[in-house]
Amino acid sequence: METKDHLTKKGLEKIREISSKMNTGRTFREKYNFLSHSLNLDLNGTIQYKLPEYWVQTFIDGEGMFYNYLKTELPMQREKNKVILDSSVEIAQANHDVLILIAIKQFFNGGYIKPKYNVSSITECQESRSVNRFILRDTKKIIEFVNKYPMLTRKHLDYLDWKTIVELKNKGEYKSPEGLAKIQEIKGRMNTNRDLSK
Numbered sequence: 001m002e003t004k005d006h007l008t009k010k011g012l013e014k015i016r017e018i019s020s021k022m023n024t025g026r027t028f029r030e031k032y033n034f035l036s037h038s039l040n041l042d043l044n045g046t047i048q049y050k051l052p053e054y055w056v057q058t059f060i061d062g063e064g065m066f067y068n069y070l071k072t073e074l075p076m077q078r079e080k081n082k083v084i085l086d087s088s089v090e091i092a093q094a095n096h097d098v099l100i101l102i103a104i105k106q107f108f109n110g111g112y113i114k115p116k117y118n119v120s121s122i123t124e125c126q127e128s129r130s131v132n133r134f135i136l137r138d139t140k141k142i143i144e145f146v147n148k149y150p151m152l153t154r155k156h157l158d159y160l161d162w163k164t165i166v167e168l169k170n171k172g173e174y175k176s177p178e179g180l181a182k183i184q185e186i187k188g189r190m191n192t193n194r195d196l197s198k
Contacts, residue, residue: 031096032122039103045120047103056107057149059100064091064155066162068187072180085174085183087166088137095125101134108145111136139166154196161190 005011019025035041040048071084093101098119105111114133117124136142143166146159165183173179189195 028096028126029122032099032125035097035099039099041099041102041120043120045102045118047099047106049103051103051107053145053149056104057146057151059104060089060091060146061151061153061155063093064089065191066155066158068162068165068183068190070183070187083174083180085165085169086137087139087162087169088135089142090136091134092131093134095128095130095132098125098128098132101132104134105136108136108138108141110138110141154194157194158190161186 001015006015038049042048067088067090069084069086069088091101091104098113101113102119105113111134113119114135115128117128119125143163146163150156151159165186168174168179168183174183
């Protein structure tokens, strides 16, 4: 456009060709290979590139979810009034971007990727489910990281609620009806349920 080539038929056709290959027009192979190269993936499925802390913070802010799994009624439960409460951070990405999840897993030195397969194989990546997920349940590690690198969007409110639930769990509050009710109330206002008008 700067050289006015878009004013010619040939230049306009070239622009259309480039544009058709951008965004959703990119092939799976091109997306996967770009990440493989930029993150320096070796044959063992190890990323040689170390992600910067603030990049991880921003990625969690944009793509992560602070999640609390709460189950109060268990089929055939052996213990009366048993409650399951698990807290995690989860990040989902399209399967062609699974390598970024591997890099985040290495950054935290923990967590796991679902589903499991050989990420060094582009064929296995393409044949896996379309959305891959990184799950980190080490709440201490998550809290230390986010406290050091706080988020700037409303997702930080979800983090603060999530952190409160973790603290209540660590104190055993979920074992009492009052504590469980408090946890359910906090959980009920998080993520997509958050009322931003207040």
